Amino acid sequence: MLDFQGDVREHVAVLDALKTPSVRVKREEQLETVAGLIIPGGESTTIGNLLRHYGMDEAIRRRHAKGMAVFGTCAGLILMAREIQGSQQPRLGLMDITAARNAFGRQIQSFETDLSVPTLGEAPLRAVFIRAPYVSRVGEGVETLATFRNRIVLVRQSNLLAAAFHPELVGETRAHRLFVDIVRGRA
Amino acid sequence: MLAEESTWRTKVGLAEMLRGGVIMDVTNVEQAKIAEDAGAVSVMALERVPSDIRKDGGVARMSDPDMIVRIMDAVSIPVMAKCRIGHFGEAQVLEAIGVDFIDESEVLTPADEENHVDKHQFKVPFVCGCRNLGEALRRIGEGAAMIRTKGEAGSGNVVEAVRHMRTVIKEMRAIQALRSDELMAVAKNLQAPYEQVSYIHEHGKLPVPNFSAGGIATPADAAMMMQLGAETVFVGSGIFKSSDPVKYARAIVLATQHYEDPGEVARVSKGLPKAMEGLDVRQMDESELMATRGW
Numbered sequence: 365m366l367d368f369q370g371d372v373r374e375h376v377a378v379l380d381a382l383k384t385p386s387v388r389v390k391r392e393e394q395l396e397t398v399a400g401l402i403i404p405g406g407e408s409t410t411i412g413n414l415l416r417h418y419g420m421d422e423a424i425r426r427r428h429a430k431g432m433a434v435f436g437t438c439a440g441l442i443l444m445a446r447e448i449q450g451s452q453q454p455r456l457g458l459m460d461i462t463a464a465r466n467a468f469g470r471q472i473q474s475f476e477t478d479l480s481v482p483t484l485g486e487a488p489l490r491a492v493f494i495r496a497p498y499v500s501r502v503g504e505g506v507e508t509l510a511t512f513r514n515r516i517v518l519v520r521q522s523n524l525l526a527a528a529f530h531p532e533l534v535g536e537t538r539a540h541r542l543f544v545d546i547v548r549g550r551a
Numbered sequence: 552m553l554a555e556e557s558t559w560r561t562k563v564g565l566a567e568m569l570r571g572g573v574i575m576d577v578t579n580v581e582q583a584k585i586a587e588d589a590g591a592v593s594v595m596a597l598e599r600v601p602s603d604i605r606k607d608g609g610v611a612r613m614s615d616p617d618m619i620v621r622i623m624d625a626v627s628i629p630v631m632a633k634c635r636i637g638h639f640g641e642a643q644v645l646e647a648i649g650v651d652f653i654d655e656s657e658v659l660t661p662a663d664e665e666n667h668v669d670k671h672q673f674k675v676p677f678v679c680g681c682r683n684l685g686e687a688l689r690r691i692g693e694g695a696a697m698i699r700t701k702g703e704a705g706s707g708n709v710v711e712a713v714r715h716m717r718t719v720i721k722e723m724r725a726i727q728a729l730r731s732d733e734l735m736a737v738a739k740n741l742q743a744p745y746e747q748v749s750y751i752h753e754h755g756k757l758p759v760p761n762f763s764a765g766g767i768a769t770p771a772d773a774a775m776m777m778q779l780g781a782e783t784v785f786v787g788s789g790i791f792k793s794s795d796p797v798k799y800a801r802a803i804v805l806a807t808q809h810y811e812d813p814g815e816v817a818r819v820s821k822g823l824p825k826a827m828e829g830l831d832v833r834q835m836d837e838s839e840l841m842a843t844r845g846w
Contacts, residue, residue: 368808369571369592371564390809405568407592407628414590414808439568451627465627471651472674474561475554494564495629495651512552533564 365389368414370406370439374532378540392423400433400523400547402540403440403456405494405530408465412443412454421456428458433523435543441519441526442497449500459524460503467498467515479529481510481518484538491517491529491536498528523547562676562696565629565651566760569593569697569783573773573804574762576600576787579618580625582796589800592783593629593652596622601658601705601841602788602827611659613641616648623649631678636845637663639672646675652697654678655690657844658704658787667845670694680764682715682842684722684751688743689846691759698757700781701842702765705788707829709772711842712765713779719761720780726751765842768793768826770806770819777810792827799823 365376367388379386379402386402389395401424403411415421428434434456436444443456445463468475474495478488491512499516502508510518517528518539523546531539545551572592577583578600586594598614599607613634623630629651634641636655641662645653655668657680667690670677676696681687687698700719702712726737726748734752738745750758763781767773768789776784784807793799802819809815837843 367571371567371570373570374567406570407568407572409587409628410572410590410592410804413588414804417590417805453627470623470649471561471565471629471676472557472646472649474565475556476558476560477552477554479552492560492564494561494568512554530564533560533567 366401366403366411368406368411370404370411371530371532372404375402375404375437375540378532378535378537381535381537382541382544384544391418392420395420395423395427398432400435400543401427402543403434403436403443405438405440405532408439408442409453411439415443415456416454421454424456425458431523433525433543433547434458435525435540437527437530437532438494438496441499441528444524444526445499446503447501459519459521459526460506461499461519461521461526462501463497464500465497466495467500468493468496471495477512479510479512479517481538483509484542489531489536489538490534491531492533493517493529496528499526557674559696563759565676566678566697569629570760571808572783573807574631574783574785575790575800576785577622578791580621582791583622583626585797586790586800587626587628589797590804591628591800593631594622594626595631595633595654595785595787596650597633600788600791602707602792603705604658605705605839613638613644613659616644619645619650620648633659634668635659636661637666637668639668642668642673642677646673650675652676652678655695656680657701657841661844667693678762680842680845681719683718685741685743686846687719687757687761688741688747691747691757692744695759697760697762699762699764699785702763702767703832704765704841706766706832707768707788707792707827708832709766709768709775710832712763712767712776715765715842716763716776716779716781723751723755723757727755767803768829770802770816770823773803773807774810774813774816777807783807789827794824799826
């Protein structure tokens with residue numbers, strides 16, 4: 365669990381509910397001990413800025429190249445994107461997607477909805493979108509798992525998973541369970 | 552697909568996203584960019600920082616919407632703006648221009664000495680100040696999606712911030728130790744909604760994030776407030792009234808992130824130029840205090 369800034373506690377609570385052990389990662393040496401990394405919701409410019417300051421961006425890219433899986437929600441998705449529309453902000457650039465920031469509008473346009481995600485079962489996911497991004501381009505090998513009004517909001521590329529919304533805010537466990545399965549080589 | 556806009560969850564959710572960060576007061580586009588580059592999670596757009604409001608005297612009102620919009624256009628992080636306590640007219644203007652958060656703030660001159668804004672009527676989330684738990688719960692009852700302890704704005708003196716944070720945390724600990732049949736009496740004494748008291752009894756925390764404001768001027772101030780229980784810090788005059796805003800902004804962001812690591816707080820504090828001038832809160836006249844505005 366990347367613990368720089370944002371809704372870290374909510375993600376840890378979901379992992380606890382799934383009885384999946386987790387550690388909070390603030391430093392490079394802690395990164396060596398994990399098989400999967402979650403990047404929480406928060407402010408992508410802030411987290412990206414701090415990652416670069418501590419050289420953690422390079423460390424995460426190195427660990428990912430050696431097989432570490434990564435799951436990002438909202439700000440996490442933006443940081444994982446190779447391209448961010450109209451922005452040069454620091455990022456990890458792990459995934460072959462383009463992210464559009466604040467793409468549904470400002471805070472007063474933030475919303476929640478029932479999202480259909482066939483991969484995660486028949487029952488819809490309650491999804492909270494807060495100043496949310498969406499994915500405006502997917503590269504080869506990137507699988508679209510969910511869309512909202514024709515905009516891509518959940519994607520997977522091999523062992524990378526990224527959501528434009530916050531499953532962790534509503535106690536939804538299925539997206540995290542998929543990630544845990546990816547980490548354990550079961551999905 | 553049906554979408555519900557501006558629910559309680561999207562309001563509190565934005566506050567949750569700002570946890571572990573620093574929210575900085577800025578008075579123009581240039582300062583807003585400095586704040587964003589330094590790693591601020593949000594900026595508060597206002598015409599004068601609290602220490603200048605204090606110096607200038609007179610009635611302090613909502614800032615010029617044009618200036619706020621220019622700042623909103625210049626940065627990608629959320630932008631907050633202040634309205635006067637009880638001034639729902641100013642709040643409506645701020646919502647109309649699309650700010651991300653409204654601070655119903657004691658730093659401005661109160662517009663209503665009896666009532667605060669009915670924040671449930673708005674789509675935009677609100678943050679309100681408090682000095683104790685009762686005040687915090689009354690504001691949440693009115694619809695505040697984030698609480699900040701008041702401290703004493705523009706003083707550069709952390710003593711009131713400490714007092715207010717310790718008070719809130721201590722009052723919550725006391726509630727946790729009670730039997731459930733004692734909670735209504737607590738609600739009566741605190742003059743707070745029973746449901747909120749009950750929530751604290753069960754969860755040991757406020758139902759919305761609890762941030763700290765008012766007098767934080769150094770990295771060590773920020774680290775201490777985080778250890779006392781703040782989930783994020785507001786820094787008002789402390790950055791752009793210091794002798795080197797770029798360095799101060801960066802140092803306070805890093806200290807807030809590593810608040811549990813004194814070695815890191817020490818490293819970022821080394822060689823910092825002079826902090827803002829501070830005021831001795833005990834020597835101030837009661838009428839000069841901002842924290843006593845609102846109830």
